Amino acid sequence: MADLQYGDKIIEMRGIVTEVHDGMVAMDLKGRLGTFRIPRRMLISDYEVKVGQEVGFRMSFVEVTSDEVDEKYINKIKAMNDKKERCE
């Protein structure tokens, strides 16, 4: 994307599958670099997916692309948090 300044700086990431659901797979990124939750559709595998398997991918650094905030998303997050509170 044109607005990324460091989009061409690719780093290799490794992780461990921590959760496998019918619709989603979660992974911890090695080096305490965070967690990742992705739909199964976005995971390529030659093997049946299991907790504990190693995964790898390459990514660029995540950059904030603008100072603006998207009100639509803020409202969504608020609505979801309100709902969670109600549920609790």
Added chain:
Amino acid sequence: MSLSAEHVQEILGENAVVCCRTQAGSIIAADNLEDPAIFPDLEDSGLMTIPANILKIEQVLGAKVIKTIDSLTPLTPENIEGYKEISVAVELEIDETAKAVLKFDKKAGEILKAEDFENPMHFEKMEDSNLFELSNEVVTIGDALDKKLMTNVNALNPIKPEMLEGYQAPVKKVEKMNNSFKQSGGMMRIRIGEGKDIDIQIPVGIMGGEYVGEVVEEAPIAVPTAAPAQAVVQQEAKKVRSLVKRHHKITKVDFAEETKIEGNTLFIRKDVCDTAVEASDIVKSIKIEIITPDRYNEYSETIMDVQPIATKEEDFKVGTGATRVLDGVIVMVTGTDENGVQIGEFGSSEGILEENILWGRPGAPDKGDIFIKTEVVISAGMNMERPGPYAAHKASDVITQEIRNVMKELDESIFEETEELVQYRRPGKKKVVVVKEIMGQGAMHDNLILPVEPVGVLGGKPNVDLGNVPVMLNPLEVLDGGIHALTCIGPASKECSRHYYREPLVMEAMNDEDVDLCGVIFVGSPQVNSEKFYVSERLGMIVEALDVDGAIVTTEGFGNNHIDFASHIEQIGMRGIEVVGMSFCGVQGALVVGNKYMKHMVDNNKSEEGIENEVLSCNTLCKEDAVRALGMLKSALDGNDVKTPERKWNSNVKENNLEIIEKSNDVKIDRVLNEKSIPLSEKRKAKMGGNQ
């Protein structure tokens, strides 16, 4: 990725780069070399720089590496010995009949040499990019060679007679390029790249089969006009089956003591949710809302599915007999788990309805539709497990089924409109199959195939349980709600149940008198690669057994499903069958794999930036895409080449193709709108105003 010996023969003139670390002393063969198609990307990402003295593939084959080199190292005289020299004459071999366009700036008085001209193979792209225009007055390279320039001419300017000293126009001749004549297997084809005043006379005696002759003008995907065909054997289209849809317009939906339809008003039993909640133990609660157009600006949980309300008459199965349909009203399934987490989270479309729906898409509500919106709450944590989304659909279907039961009892006279869908087979026409890849990775990535009621739940077999193997449906089964989609992620590209009910490609192919649509194959997309190839090979065998001439393969969304999508196309293409692929790609969903059979591709993207924009159905297959795919397939079946795609996604390609189809067929194709057509919230409007 190394090259095959077969492929390398096609690209001898390309730059040579090793694909893997290569030891000193190795002899270069096809499998040491990288595919030149990816060089531009490697250069863009800074992984590789092509030096000026790089050798060509034909030079390095059989040559010896003199020092160990890393992968992606370009082969040059410094790291290789025993390479073949290519004489300058060979390198500058040019087509003298091609138009003359300067490659470098030239001053008045300079003599033009062969190396001064731009390579004609790039003309098409350059003209597309408006770098220059090749009019009739531009002279050929042969005519301009060794002539003296009379004026200064900049690079990329075509040479015209007035620029050259002592130029004499050659005797006018018929320009003939790329012309060929072929007769094989009862079909005769005359191919004319460019021509003028062509008079073709063919003795009828040499003809055999159905085709007498055709003149095809080369165009990206032009649908060719057949030349006057005298003795074409016209075989009658054969009616296979028909389906009647009886429509009744609903203008008001309300709650009442019992579910009923009175005139144009649909009443829903007010305590229907108490029954629906019993559909599954996983369902904790369910409520329904009636969303009329004045409430389009309200918040909604993520839209899981949009479904038509239709029922079969008597004991007819889906795709046969008669179906009763309510117009102006749809069922919208939404839901969360007990923790408030959306079912099908990851790019969900929760939020203000009208900001998240691309109206009028085959799978989306039409503007003006009344929504019967269910909001299902399922057990905590079940939103990503297979039973979760299924339970939400099943509970919602209890409500729809109650409406269906009422519809069955209605007097036929209340249905003001009758529509008949007819499936024809067209013997003698090119036989075509449509292959629809559906998601099959689990959870919401599942579809119920052929339920008892249109888009019902009961009786439908989940494609995941069927092992995702190919299942053949006839077009009327598809258009009668034979697919209940639990729907994928990615709101903009997922195909809701209503999409299949109004599937534009199936409709276009079924009604196209130029092709013989034999059926629609649904094939699931499993998670694991080995399973993907298993189902893909079965698909290849089925398509082989069908003896089709052409196929169109579609998929929804992007991700690992592109691996089997590519494999399906390969399995079909390797059997000598022309195949067109359709997918959302744009910028974000670029294909992860490819193969040499993936040359006819149609992108379903409509979003301005080529991304998954989270607006329901924005990037799904629409009529305009169906028309392009069919046009491309017919063009391929007629033996026309399709232009190489541009390296980066460009929305103009689509527009150009649509214009060509409009011109060739003398039709007007309406373009659908994209996310720019839906409103921004007040807050966002204010924000944008403040920025201006």
